[in-house]
Amino acid sequence: MAVLIIAGLDTGGGAGLNADIETVSALGEHPLPVLTTVTYQNPSEVKGYHTLPPEVVREQIRAVKGHLEIRAVKxxxxxxxxxxxxVTQETEGLTRVLDPVMESSTGAKLVDSVESVKALIPGSIVTPNVPEAEALSGLxxxxxxxxxxxSKTIAKELGAEAVIVKGGHLSYTDVLYWKGKFYKFPGERVEGFTHGTGCAFSSALATFLAKGLELPEAVKGAKRFVEGSIRFSKVEARAVNPLWELERDAYRWRAKEELEKAVEGLVELGERINPLIPEVGTNFALATTFNEVFAVKGRIVRYGNTIKPVGPVELGASDHLKRALLKMREFYPEVRAVLNLRYSEELVEKAKRLGLVVSFYDRGEEPEEVKRAEKGTIEWGIESAVKRAGKRPDLIYHLGDWGKEPMVLIFGRNAREVVKRVMLCWD
Structure with a gap:
């Protein structure tokens, strides 16, 4: 099944046709892109745009209409x-989802008039955000x-088949007005970049409708899809990531395999690092590009004269190392792995001689408000050690506190690098 996409080009790669094509493809259908305008923009600003001649747009649509089964149009x-x-003439009779683009997120004008957008509304399923809904309804x-x-005003006065007012600018609740009834879709704030959310939502909605879903179910699916695309957004483009589900699964598989191999390498060191296993056990954590963290379930413990992982490598298996690693990644995103070992002065001194950057934090300096917080010590400690070093630390240690065992954290850009550093520091 095909979804016809009629939209502009975002040279920054975060919205427009690029986001539309990725969305439709990620959801398993075939995108048919038709270009209307070329914008001159980057992640920070829109410098302008150029519209194609209407006949060029018309002929693009005609080239695919009738030759491929178009189940929906965005x-x-x-x-x-x-x-x-x-566009109105060439898409008559097709299921149309209209994202009423009038301005960029930075406030740049993207259409010659509101009336041009209103001309597309009759018979369409319209997906305005709050500012767009205000412009279209006058409310x-x-x-x-x-x-x-x-939403009811836009439907009744402008002839929309249905209207979904998106609440991202207001309450994170979306409202659908369809066939005389209202539907609410509650949401929550999701951390990440939001450039391209309107494109991703409308394209996802059109794709779910092409699959045969009823409108309320399609809206629900599109909202979930966009929340994921924000949560796993693209740092470079500062925009949503429509490929998030595919990429997340690929990153998970690679990270799990990488950490499993590294744990095997650590176990091979067995008797050599047995003395460095803390009483509470050792764990080994690895972060994906999306900051999901794998670790060893149940930790790695002493086993006779050697060591043994208690359980398998799993997502979210160590809260302690996850928090330490994610805090380090706030300063140095290239750091992806960390291992904890029992504090050893010999280990620390060998690391220094090898040229590794060593830092520490003193739990006696921990502010009272951090101590009182449920989960703040680790983050405070990593930040303190990073600031003390003035550059990326390879090893961070602390000498413990009341009821807390002295510990060493060895960081690396990947799991293999951490194992190598353990070998070098303890040989």
């Missing part, structure tokens, strides 16, 4: 009233009830 940036008219929106009024 319409994004059109740029001008002339293009809007051509001020400051609550979910206002969102309901605006």
């Amino acid at each position: 319409i994004g940036m059109v740029g001008s009233g002339e293009i809007a008219e051509a 001020k929106i400051s609550s979910v009830d206002d969102m309901k009024k605006a």
